[in-house]
Structures are given as C-alpha cells and as structure tokens.
Amino acid sequence: MVLMLVSSFSRYVFSLSIVWADEFISIAFLWLAMLGCVIAMRRNEHLRLTVFLEKASPALRGYIQAFAIIMVAICLGALVSPSIEYAQEEWFITSPALGIPNTYRVAAIPVGISLMLLTVIGYAMRTVGLRQLVITSVLVAAAAGLLFLLEPLFHEITSLGLIIFLIGLVALCLAAGVPIAFCFGLGTIGFLTFSSYVPLMVVVSRMDEGMSSVILVSVPIFVMLGCILDATGMGKAIVDFLAALLGHVKAGMSYVLLGSLFIVSGISGSKVSDMATVAPALFPEMKRRGNKPKEMIALLGTGAAMADTVPPSIVLIVLGSVAGVSIAALFQAGFVVALVLLMVLLLLARWKARHEDVHNVKRAGLRQAVKLSVIAAPALLLPFLIRGAVGSGMATATEVSTIAVLYTLVVGQVLYGGIGVRKTYGMLVETASLSGTILLILGTASAMAWAITQSGVIQGLSTFLANLPGGWIAYMAVTIVVFLVLGCVLEGLPALLLLAPILFPIARNLGINEVHYAMVAVTAMNIGLMMPPIGVGFYVACRIGGEPPDEVMGAILPYLGALLLGLVIIALVPGISTFAL
Template sequence: MLSQASDPQVIAGGGLGDAGAAPWVARLDRFLGHLIEIPVALLVLAEVVILFSGIFARYVLNTPLIWSDELASLLFLWLAMLGAAVAFRRGEHMRMTALVSKATPRTRAFLEVFAVTAALAFVLLVLGPSLHATHEESVITTPAMGISLAWRTAALPVGLAFMAVFALLRLYKAGNWRPVAASLLLIVIIGALLYSLTPTFEDLGNYNLLIFFVGLVALGVFAGVPIAFSFGLATYAYLLLSTTVPVSILVNRMNEGMSHLILLAVPLFVFLGLLIEMTSMAQRMVAFLASLLGHVRGGLSYVLIGAMYLVSGISGAKAADMAAIAPVLFPEMKKRGADEGELIALLSAAGAQTETIPPSLVLITIGSVTSVSITALFTGGLLPGAVLGVMLCLVVWWRNRRENLDDVPRASKPEIFKGFLVALPALALPFVIRTAVVEGVATATEVSTIGIVYSCLIGILVYRRFDLRRIYPMLLETASLSGAILLIIGAATGMAWALTQSGFSSDLADFMGSLPGGGATFLCVSIVAFVILGSVLEGIPAIVLLGPLLFPIAQELGVNEVHYAMVAVLAMGIGLFAPPFGVGYYAACAIGRVEPAKGIKPIIGYLCSIGIGLIIVAAVPWLSTGFLK
C-alpha cells in the first residue's frame, strides 16, 4: 500500500517513534517544528492576501499591482520547500508500503529505516548543488521589485537542510543502530555497484532509461522509499552515471517544476476545500445533492463525476481540481459506507476523464507548440470528456446495483426545495469561480482566492460557522499536503527533463512515423506511447516533448489534429492516474488522505472503462470534431 501517516512521530506509518529517545531530541524536534510551521502557515496566508489584493487592485481600483505575481512566485518556492519539510517531519510524504506491510517485523523495521536513510541520501546529494544554484541566482534581480533571485532559490537549501535534520532525528529515535548501519551500508553498496558500472552505462544508450527510470524507481518505490525521493534518486543516478550532464541541472529542474506559478492553485484550493468544510458549506451542498440523488444507488458517485467535469480546468492544475472536490464529497460518502479505496479510485479516474475539459493547460500547451487552434481544442474537448464520464457512470451503476438503500428515504419536493434554498450560497461557489475565470476577473492561479474570500463571507454572514481557532491547523495542513504534492511534481519534472535530453522523444517519433497501417496504426501506437509517457511526464512536459514531432506526422497520415489532440490528452490522463507510477494517482491519494493500496484494485475497473471510452473517441473522430466550424 502507499501510506501517508498522520502521526507526526512516525515516518509514513513506520515504526520510528520516540521510544527510548533522549528528552533533548524530542525538545529539539518540537523547536524545529515550530520554527518552520509558523512561517509556513503565514506563507499560505500571505499568498492568499497577495493574490486577492492583485485582483482587487486590477479589477476594482483599475491600478494593477505589477509586483504581486512576482512576490507570490518568490514566496511560493518557500511555501513548497518548507511545506515539504513539515510533511517530512509529520511523515506525510507518499510512499508505497504494499510489500513493507507484508514483511516480517524485523524486515519491516529495517525497511522503515531504509526509507528514511534513502531520503536522507538524496537530500544530502542535492544540498550542495542547491547552495551553488542559490549563489548563481544572486546576480539576477527580479524585473518589478529588483530583488535578487537568490532570496527565492534559497528556499531549496533551507528546506533540504530541515529535511536532513529531521531525517537524522528520526534515525536517532530508532534506538537500534543495527538497522541504521545496515541501511547505510546497503545504500553505499548499491551506489558503489552502480558507479562501478559507469563504463557499461555509457555504452547502453537509451537502455539506461529502463535501468534507472523503471528498475531503480521500482526498487525504491516498492522498498517503501517516498515517491518523490525515489524519483529524485533515480534521476540523480542517471545523470551522474550515464551522461555528461552536471547533476546540478536536477536542482534547476526541480526548482522550475515546483515554482511554476500556476501550481500555486494547489495549496490555495486545498485551503479552500478545508474552508468549505469548516464553514459548513460542504455539508449544505452535500445535503442538497443527497436529497436529489441520495436514494439512487451510487448517487454521490455520480455527483463526484459531474462535479469533476464542471470544476475541471478552472485552476489549471489537476491536483487543485481534485482538492476542490474531495473535501466536499468524501466525508459524506464515507458516512454512507463508501469504501475509501473506491473513493480514491473514482476520484483518480474522474481526473483522467476530465483532462480535455477547457480551460485546460494541456490543451493550451498543445496550441502553443503546434499550429492547432486553441479555440478548436476547447470546442473539441467537451464531448470526449463526456463520453468517458458516461463510461465511469456505467461502472458506478454496475458496482452499486445491489446497494441496499431501504433505510435511505426519498426526499419530498418541499424538502428538496428547502435544501436548495439553504445550499444556494454554497452551490453558487463553483459558478462564482468559473465566471471569474471566463470573464477575466482573475487568472487560473488567482481565482481560488476569490473562492476563499467568498467562503469566509458566506461562513460568517450566512451560515455563521467560522472558527478562528481552526485556521492555524488548516494552514499547516495545507502547507504539509501541498509540500508533499509539489515535491513529487518537482522530482517528476527533473525526471521528465532527463528523458527529454536522452533523445528518446526523437527516436520514438521516428519509429511511430515508420509504422505500416496508416492513421489507424499511428493512433493505436500513440495511445500506448502517451499512456506510458503520461505516467512519468505528466501532460505538459510530454506535449512539449512530443507535440512538435508527432502532430505533423498525424497530419500527414490524414488524422485530424484536434482529434489527435483529444486522443493524446486522454491517453496521457490515463497514464497520469494509473498506479504504480502515475503521479496524479499519488496526488489524489494525498488529497483524499487515503492509503492508495486500497484504491489499486478498484481503479482497474475504472481505468478499463475510460480506456474503452478512449478507444471509442479514437474510433469516432466526430466526437472531437463534430462541433467545429
């Protein structure tokens, strides 16, 4: 299983507690915890204030703040890295524990220590390059504020240093130095063995991709090493042992991947989701939706699918879309007896289903790197997403066809109408957010702050549910969860860059273009290729990598470019949310706070259903092009 522990004294559900630890260790741990928790909570709050101030100044006062985005970007990397450190201290970095949990107690104790030791090894390996990167950035200043970029990049070594200290404290708390020494020795042996094979790696070419990005990643993941650190170690080893590229480039790619301003929507939507629950807006919405579909077998599952379709694309980040939906529906669905694994599987599958819903950053990226009209892509993306939604609904119907709802009464029309009036302020939230984006009031990054301010006002003035004492824990939870997600994205960005530089993309394009069978064969191979690439690259890096190469080939073979775009994006979406490598699946698990091992079995059926839907979309071009002018 893949776990995310909630106990701050346990690393990812492992057995590294405080038993036998000296009192000074516990005091130091608490002191360092407060040292980063207070600033990171303030950073979340600061991002909300800065971005909303930018909206207010631009739209109401008509005097744009030219520095708001710049300051938000500078603080965002600090939020990501300090949040990742908080997540490390709390044991909330995602990792696969399917094999670990089945091991003997002695082996399990060793693997728990090995997971921390491997994470420590990666942190120490990139700490030096991160300091060097900070020094290099010191001579560059931001255009609006004139601040040295070193103030932003310094977040990397600071966050890494905190993680290193927390890892050392965890190892000290283990009490038994034998597994610590054994795990250190094993890491040294693996490193020495790989280093001794450097001449062999230099002659293997792209076969190294299988060794490092499949073999080494799988070894780390199934040994229980947190996902982000498994990705990072594999990329570091690949760059060091099989290329002449300096390993410092990994730090730069992680910096780029974690600090992309659009990803700021992730922590803001996470906080919005917590705020919706705290102000009881979520309860009002769920109560009304339950009155409509609560008596239907799997009713709230249909609501989840429809909500993802409506909300998808608002933030520009799939993790943020899921963060806007899961906190609203999951608690009530669990109360009604829904299995956690089923919930996380459906959330992930719905994330893959809605990849083509505009405004989608992936579609915008396709339009920017190819000659395809973005307007045409937005028009063509609605129906394919709906087709996959219907396929998911069929699975929901089948799995819930025998659900016993004898004790669930059907709401009367007056009850439904009353529930609608009570829930109306809460139900208006998605429309407020989408209208703000469509009308140009706010960018995809800023729009969540409108939702936050709106939710605060509704909670205070309408529902009269706003507990100030819960704000600080919510800010911490937001930072920790976001840091865990963003570190995975940063490590995956580094791995994506390494794949790009290997020349693998050009070789793949040449191979696909030479296949017999014309457009049909090309579509079939493209589906397989994009599913695989989507699991390791995500949508935007994969499109930037292959879009300029494959879209001209599709056009030459008579495949409509909009149709090909829909097929490619949906295939990447399936890969993105397919375990064990799909980064989106881990993000869904983190957002839903569910052990993803529980979702691996039920997600198979959902992925198969949207896979069939993808085949239907590929076989019927009209679904993508029928509404184009």
C-alpha cells in the same frame, strides 16, 4: 493569496497594475513550496508507493525502511552543495521591479533541502534500529563503490546508464517506498554523476524551473479551497440537496454519489478532498438501503477518477503548464469529457440496481427539497463561477482560484458556520504540506525529464512512435496503454510530467489536437490511478470507505470497464473534446 487577490482587483477595477506583485508572489511561492516540503517530511506525508512494503515480513520491512531513509538522505545530501552554489550564482540576476538579487528567491531551495536532510536524520534515529541502519548503509556504500568502478563503462555506453539509473534505480526506490519525488531525484543524480560530466547544479536549476512557474501558484490555492470546502460543510450541503432530489429512485443514491463527485470536484480540484467530502455524507444511508460497502467504494473511486477533468483540476493546470496547452481550453473540454464518463457510470449503476427495492424509501417533501436547495445554492454557484470566469477570459486559472477562496471563505463564514482560528491554522499547514509534496515532484520530474532528453533516447523513441502503423489511432492506443500503466505506478501526475514533453510534440506532428490528446492522456492516467492492485487512488478510496482492498478489488472492475469504454469513445471522437472550444 492576499497579494494576488489585491493585484487582480486593482488591475480589473482600477486598471492599475501592481508591477512588483508577480515578483514578490514568485519569491513567496518558492519559499512556500520548500518549507511545505519540510513540513511534509516531518509529518511523513510525501507521496510514495507502499504496496510492496506492506506485503513484506516485519523483519524485512525494517531493512526496507532503512534503505528508503538512506536513499532519501543521499538524494538530499548530494543536492546541498549544488543548491548553495546555484543560489550564489543567482546573485548576479536582479529582478526588474523589486531590484533585488534572485538569490533571495532561490535561497529557499538550499534552506529547504538542508532542513529536510536534518528532519530525515532525526526520523531515522527515532524509527530505525541501529543494526538495520548500519547493515543497510554498508550495502548501499558497496553498491555505490561498484558503480564508481563501472563509471568508464557508463560514459562509453550512455544507454546502459539510462537503464540502470533512470529506470532500474527509480523502479527499485519506488518499490522500497522511497517518496516519488526522491525516486526521480536519485535517478537523475545517479545518471548525471556516473554517465556524464554535467554538474549537479543543473538538477537544482531544473527543479527551480519545474517548481516556479506562475501558473502553478494556483496549486496551493486550490488545495486551500478544498480544505475550506471540507471544513465549512459546503460539500455536504450539495450532497444533501441531491439526495433529496434523487434518493428515492432506483440507483438513486448511486446517482447522488456520482453527481456529488462531479459537482464537488469543480470546487475542490482534488480527488482525495472529493472522496473525503462525499463518502461520510452518503455511505451511512447507502448501507441502510442495502448497498454493499465494496460496491459503494468501487463507485466512489471510479467516480473520483471520472471527475478529475472537471475544472478546477490541479492535473489540468499542471499539464497545461508543462505541455504548453491553454488551461482555459483544457477547462472547457474537461467538463464535457467528464460528462461522457459520468454517463457511462450512471448507466452501469442503473443496470446494477435493476433489482433494487425502493418501495420503502420515503421521498423528500417539497418543503424539505426547497429548504435544502436554498442552503446548497451558494455552494452550487461556485463551480459555475470558476468555469465562467476562466472560460470567458475574465480571469486566469491562478486569479480565479483566489476569487474562489475569497467567495468560499465569505459564504462559509456567513452561511455555513464559519471556520475557527485553530482550524484555519490547520488548513494552512495542510495546504503547505500537500502543495510542497506536489511541487517537489514537479521539480524532480522536470530534472529527470531533462536528463532523459539529454540522453538522446527521446529522438529514437519519437521516431518509433511517429512511424507506428495505423497513424494517429495507433498512437492514441499506445498513449492509453502507457498512461494506464504509469498512472498505476507513479500516482498519475508524475507520469504526465515525464511524458508530456515527449509525447505532445509527436501528437501535434500527427495532426492530433493538443486539447483532445490532453483529455485522453489525463483520463487514462486517472483510470490507471484506480486500477488494482497497484493504483494509489484505489487504496485511498478503500481507506476512506473503511474496507480492505481485497474485498473491493473484484467490485471495482466493472466500473473500470465502463470508464475504459468511455475513454475509447473520447479517443475516437475528437469532437467531444474540441466542440466547446
């Protein structure tokens, strides 16, 4: 982060480029990603689906956990040798500026995989009973033996291997609670091993390509930005200011909740960070005014889904990288799209609060409002700084992220109490862990997308989708349904990674503006993320709000309906996404 900031400053102020900076950043970035994966493995923080695991009986749960651990170990074990071979092959590729072999960079992959494997083995010995581990291992070995016997059939019928490995095995592992990144990895490894003659080194190569884009360097920096926002209290300052302005009117606290999510999301770029910042500051006062906890959590979850297109959005950065769409254009369009979704949620919140009694609510005095505005002003300035820098072309999404971090650190240190050394270390570890989980999903999803493309199914699917009756409107409808469903199951982002290379070229052929299509896909994915009973974001919102999901499930449906209405409007009116470009 420091080198990127220095490099940007040198280029814009002195017109002097540090020619070796990008290469060094690329090396450090891949090492950060892989060591972050190890930290996340040690802390058991890799993203996974736990809905089915939590519903299983305690006895069955032990065997499911043993299965998940074994499958992760198989995935990592299968990649150790190919990753070492890949690192050796890269010795013959030399970086232009630094003049060193690329092995110094890609060696992070075998090191990270090996350390994760050791961590998994240690975790299994601590948490799983020997009987469960042995029985599950025998069953997995028997299934593998059967697959080896059927290998000639898989080579003869490629579609059979596609269904069993890239659909069936991935779905089974997802249901068993295997981390999403390893589900994709296992599906790809199984398909290539039993249905093709392609060496597994290709998987490592595709992982490297999926994780190493310079654009993605902004992911850990924006994660760090969210941690700083939470630690300094800048987010709370914004919430307090909005509460002083709107808290006394009907649905006022709902307005404050949604407005806070809209503004804060433009700083942190993370839904979880947004919800964790806003909820503790607002929920006590909302409860005091008679708001039901389930309604508050429903509004929190759908508000976070609405705000995920507000820049700087990690999802938009990743999508721009994968689909080849201008990130600056996505940032400009995302702000307008989020405004449309904000309006439909505000209207619903006002209708629900039509009988709310606010006579006893004291309005904030002018002096207090001015004081809170002065405190919040530096924090309120940051979203506009980010959008202005990217939109004007002054800085890329990656460069502006470093500027935002520097600004937040300085402002937080001077005006908001600062951050201690211990908390700074904790934020760095948290950033590495979360970034590692995200980037590993990007890497294995890239490998899986390549395997699906090589299977030949994509050509048939593309032809089918391109010839749907109803033209671009029918294609948009299919896109919405697909991303709603996959957004529930795959935690959203992996669905974009898998489908963007497939769906975006078809959209272009049908004459759909790529920015408009991106906004529809991202919005549908975010809504799916909050849809019960599977949506991962729904359970995160319930956990932050401290209410059981069963209580919140009914309350969130009207808000999801409002978001779906907003999505239909965005899909049918391309100008909403494109007029600001």
